[in-house]
Amino acid sequence: MQAVPHRPTAHGRRFRPLWRGCAAALVAGAAMLAGGSHAQAQTQLLNVSYDPTRELYREINKAFADEWKQKTGETITVRASHGGSGAQARTVIDGIDADVVTLGIPSDIDAIARATKKIPADWRSKLPNNGLPYTSTVVFIVRKGNPKSVKDWDDLAKPGVQVVTPNPKTSAGGRWNFLAAWGYAQQKEGGSVEKARAFVTEIYRNVPVLDTGARGSTVTFAQRNIGDVLPAWENEAFLILEEFGKDKFDIVVPSVSILAEPPVALVDGNVDSKGTRKAAEAYLQFLYGDKAQAIFAKHHYRPSKREAAAKEDLADLPEIKLFTIESLQGNWDDIQKNNFDSGGIFDQISKR
Amino acid sequence: MSDRPLSPSPEGWESVTTERPVVRWTAITVALVFLALFLLLPLVIVFVEAFRRGAQAYLEAFQEPDAQAAIWLTLTVAAISVPLNVLFGLTASWAIAKFDFKGKSLLITLIDLPFSVSPVVAGLIYVLLFGAQGFFGPFLSAAGFKVIFALPGIVLATVFVTFPFVARELIPLMQEQGTSEEEAALTLGASGWRTFWTVTLPNIRWGLLYGVLLCNARAMGEFGAVSVVSGHIRGLTNTMPLHVEILYNEYNFVAAFAVASLLAGLAIFTLGVKSFLEWRYGDSLSKRVSH
Amino acid sequence: MSSAAPVLSRLKRPSVIPGFGITFGFSLFYLGLIVLLPLAALIVRASRIGWDGFLAVATDSRVLAALKVSFGISLLAALVASVFGLLVAWVLTRYDFPGRRIIDAVVDLPFALPTAVAGIALAALYAPNGWIGGLVEPFGLKIAYTPAGIFIALVFIGLPFAVRTVEPLIAEIDREQEEASATLGASRSRTLWKVLLPPLIPAILTGFALAFARAVGEYGSVIFIAGNLPYVSEIAPLLIVIKLSEFDYAGAAVIATIMLAISFLALLVINLIQAWSRRRFGHV
Numbered sequence: 001m002q003a004v005p006h007r008p009t010a011h012g013r014r015f016r017p018l019w020r021g022c023a024a025a026l027v028a029g030a031a032m033l034a035g036g037s038h039a040q041a042q043t044q045l046l047n048v049s050y051d052p053t054r055e056l057y058r059e060i061n062k063a064f065a066d067e068w069k070q071k072t073g074e075t076i077t078v079r080a081s082h083g084g085s086g087a088q089a090r091t092v093i094d095g096i097d098a099d100v101v102t103l104g105i106p107s108d109i110d111a112i113a114r115a116t117k118k119i120p121a122d123w124r125s126k127l128p129n130n131g132l133p134y135t136s137t138v139v140f141i142v143r144k145g146n147p148k149s150v151k152d153w154d155d156l157a158k159p160g161v162q163v164v165t166p167n168p169k170t171s172a173g174g175r176w177n178f179l180a181a182w183g184y185a186q187q188k189e190g191g192s193v194e195k196a197r198a199f200v201t202e203i204y205r206n207v208p209v210l211d212t213g214a215r216g217s218t219v220t221f222a223q224r225n226i227g228d229v230l231p232a233w234e235n236e237a238f239l240i241l242e243e244f245g246k247d248k249f250d251i252v253v254p255s256v257s258i259l260a261e262p263p264v265a266l267v268d269g270n271v272d273s274k275g276t277r278k279a280a281e282a283y284l285q286f287l288y289g290d291k292a293q294a295i296f297a298k299h300h301y302r303p304s305k306r307e308a309a310a311k312e313d314l315a316d317l318p319e320i321k322l323f324t325i326e327s328l329q330g331n332w333d334d335i336q337k338n339n340f341d342s343g344g345i346f347d348q349i350s351k352r
Numbered sequence: 353m354s355d356r357p358l359s360p361s362p363e364g365w366e367s368v369t370t371e372r373p374v375v376r377w378t379a380i381t382v383a384l385v386f387l388a389l390f391l392l393l394p395l396v397i398v399f400v401e402a403f404r405r406g407a408q409a410y411l412e413a414f415q416e417p418d419a420q421a422a423i424w425l426t427l428t429v430a431a432i433s434v435p436l437n438v439l440f441g442l443t444a445s446w447a448i449a450k451f452d453f454k455g456k457s458l459l460i461t462l463i464d465l466p467f468s469v470s471p472v473v474a475g476l477i478y479v480l481l482f483g484a485q486g487f488f489g490p491f492l493s494a495a496g497f498k499v500i501f502a503l504p505g506i507v508l509a510t511v512f513v514t515f516p517f518v519a520r521e522l523i524p525l526m527q528e529q530g531t532s533e534e535e536a537a538l539t540l541g542a543s544g545w546r547t548f549w550t551v552t553l554p555n556i557r558w559g560l561l562y563g564v565l566l567c568n569a570r571a572m573g574e575f576g577a578v579s580v581v582s583g584h585i586r587g588l589t590n591t592m593p594l595h596v597e598i599l600y601n602e603y604n605f606v607a608a609f610a611v612a613s614l615l616a617g618l619a620i621f622t623l624g625v626k627s628f629l630e631w632r633y634g635d636s637l638s639k640r641v642s643h
Numbered sequence: 644m645s646s647a648a649p650v651l652s653r654l655k656r657p658s659v660i661p662g663f664g665i666t667f668g669f670s671l672f673y674l675g676l677i678v679l680l681p682l683a684a685l686i687v688r689a690s691r692i693g694w695d696g697f698l699a700v701a702t703d704s705r706v707l708a709a710l711k712v713s714f715g716i717s718l719l720a721a722l723v724a725s726v727f728g729l730l731v732a733w734v735l736t737r738y739d740f741p742g743r744r745i746i747d748a749v750v751d752l753p754f755a756l757p758t759a760v761a762g763i764a765l766a767a768l769y770a771p772n773g774w775i776g777g778l779v780e781p782f783g784l785k786i787a788y789t790p791a792g793i794f795i796a797l798v799f800i801g802l803p804f805a806v807r808t809v810e811p812l813i814a815e816i817d818r819e820q821e822e823a824s825a826t827l828g829a830s831r832s833r834t835l836w837k838v839l840l841p842p843l844i845p846a847i848l849t850g851f852a853l854a855f856a857r858a859v860g861e862y863g864s865v866i867f868i869a870g871n872l873p874y875v876s877e878i879a880p881l882l883i884v885i886k887l888s889e890f891d892y893a894g895a896a897v898i899a900t901i902m903l904a905i906s907f908l909a910l911l912v913i914n915l916i917q918a919w920s921r922r923r924f925g926h927v
Contacts, residue, residue, distance in 0.1 A: 391752050453655035473685070477685045534660055538661075575862070597759055
């Protein structure tokens with residue numbers, strides 16, 4: 001149909017009304033499109049985030065837009081994109097024009113820094129608390145009444161217990177689960193690196209489904225009724241109870257777990273080319289402010305500024321002994337390389 | 353695809369050219385159960401799940417600005433990619449059906465190629481070409497032009513997967529019709545352009561519509577290729593099928609199935625018009641199998 | 644636009660019809676831009692890691708397992724789709740029953756229904772708490788999130804190819820052949836088997852190859868219903884997506900190249916079948 005407008009008009013008078021109508025519709029459509037993009041000329045930020053933060057950032061983004069409007073009188077839209085943390089980092093590396101990244105694990109931001117130079121290598125030092133507005137940890141979700149009586153990490157390695165966890169290669173939650181199990185086994189009495197390796201091998205033998213993101217695993221476990229235990233982000237565990245009902249699932253808190261550190265960073269290379277540096281920086285600062293901190297706690301993340309959070313939200317968060325993986329395995333470059341990169345421990349133990 | 357006359361045959365005649373009633377009805381039952389299980393139930397459950405919490409919840413799913421943006425984006429992508437493939441389908445079928453040249457069958461095979469290429473591969477090739485780490489990536493980012501994770505990338509991936517639809521429908525149709533009518537028109541002094549408009553196009557219009565219909569259904573419904581190049585930005589680069597996935601992953605099953613029901617409605621509409629065309633204009637459609 | 648370029652005149656036979664140059668040129672240009680150039684880029688990208696690197700990725704046990712899952716289940720699904728497709732095509736063309744026309748239209752549903760919609764619908768049906776999954780669960784059977792789920796999705800995808808390739812041929816069967824066969828004393832089943840089936844074989848094979856080619860590459864409907872477990876229910880297209888997520892562009896390109904080679908092969912086989920059929924039976 002488009003053949004019409006492309007040809008010279010020598011034969012134009014032979015156009016039938018139908019084709020003329022089509023051409024007019026095309027032109028009108030194009031005009032509307034152009035108009036549409038005009039309407040979006042106001043500032044837009046893009047936050048590329050990981051899987052379980054969908055509900056969280058919907059609220060944060062709105063709160064930030066309100067505050068921005070109040071302070072500057074400008075309308076701002078913060079858009080978000082969610083997926084497995086590694087997969088999300090890949091889209092930034094492939095050129096998505098994220099202003100800020102709020103990913104699940106530090107090594108994913110390192111990967112962007114290495115591959116694109118759009119984020120400085122020392123990004124951790126640019127924001128308070130090593131770029132961590134909040135932290136979290138890993139707890140277990142089991143079916144109501146805990147039929148397989150899962151109490152601690154050891155129970156995940158038992159034969160006959162099905163563990164649903166995401167792929168550590170693409171998901172940050174998957175990596176925290178792996179590292180938490182590893183750390184538990186290494187620090188346990190009589191534990192060692194060798195024993196930790198054998199322990200995680202046992203656990204991954206019990207995994208029936210390996211989704212690419214934490215959210216996929218949640219759907220598999222909660223909606224599709226697969227598996228006996230879901231080691232998950234603490235916030236995701238609470239969300240499952242809220243979404244699917246407290247009568248269907250229980251949260252089990254293990255004796256010890258990992259301090260999960262989902263960091264945030266500014267994508268310098270993008271904000272400079274887009275001219276959004278001011279707003280993007282303000283957005284990141286906002287995450288450390290009282291309002292956002294309270295929202296973090298409300299969504300069951302562990303705020304870095306506890307005093308800003310509502311008391312009852314904090315009371316919900318269980319007391320767990322938390323360890324950091326750096327204390328066991330050194331710096332993040334090594335942690336990522338040894339465990340998860342091609343040919344690393346995860347690849348070795350999942351070979352069959 | 354073709355008309356199949358089902359004239360009830362005279363009794364004695366039928367007995368040798370058909371099966372015994374018990375065989376016949378068993379075959380019909382097995383086929384119907386199979387089709388119901390595999391084709392009808394999936395369609396039914398989309399609507400059942402969509403209306404699980406009533407019409408109110410169903411309608412609310414479309415109040416969401418993100419859902420509206422996804423619908424709008426899907427329409428935009430189809431509005432760009434379908435005409436492009438129509439243009440290609442018309443030119444390719446003209447070249448292939450009206451002329452004899454070397455390498456014609458190779459050309460037809462290449463046109464068919466996107467049918468059998470995995471949608472994921474279709475997305476990947478554009479990431480490899482236009483992604484920041486790809487062949488043209490550095491050049492494009494220097495020019496400030498976004499392809500991947502923006503409208504152009506989504507359109508490209510969609511054009512790729514819907515590439516053969518119109519051409520596949522038109523080529524056999526125009527081959528069947530031959531060139532004598534066009535030659536007559538030209539001999540009588542009509543220009544080439546006029547011959548196309550007044551002779552060829554009326555002959556192929558139903559086939560063209562048929563191709564456009566299938567092309568459009570696939571363009572609006574494409575998931576794999578688009579998901580690789582989209583970036584999944586809510587309200588910006590999410591098409592309807594991607595939005596279905598997002599809602600599904602947010603435990604918002606009613607909304608997921610509500611948006612899905614819109615796409616299923618499109619599918620039903622497509623099938624309806626398609627069947628109508630086959631029934632009414634079966635003679636002016638191609639006899640060959642189309643996908 | 645009436646005169647073709649001189650170089651083209653050697654390619655094509657002379658004709659009074661104008662527009663060869665522009666339509667042929669545009670078709671080639673568009674084909675090159677949209678299909679050939681990007682596919683060439685894929686192959687260049689895959690070849691960058693060298694033959695050894697290519698082999699290392701291609702023979703990695705997880706990649707092999709994914710290819711095996713994709714091919715094995717696609718073959719099986721195409722086979723089942725072909726058998727039932729033949730039955731459905733036969734029933735729809737030879738028998739009359741209420742609702743035949745509607746059923747006939749429904750056969751094309753997998754063409755028209757977006758794959759993601761098919762995926763969530765099939766997952767909802769065949770999950771342990773779904774309509775069908777719930778029926779078989781008491782017997783300890785699981786369909787969704789196992790290789791059986793992939794199989795279901797691929798049969799769904801392949802069915803219309805199997806039906807639509809044989810349907811026109813069944814419609815064109817010359818009833819006189821059947822009568823002759825019956826008059827000569829052959830039983831009905833012998834007539835079906837010896838007289839009616841042989842000419843349909845090329846079409847059945849073509850439908851099988853089309854269903855297979857489509858099934859191998861299918862992504863959207865499968866990922867929702869497959870368990871996506873490496874070595875068990877992970878399909879090759881998903882592994883491409885995972886490799887991409889792991890920043891392993893070369894790995895993704897290698898698997899994609901293997902799949903592309905298979906697409907070519909499938910098309911080649913289809914063309915060969917049709918050429919053979921044209922020689923043997925005088926029709927496609």
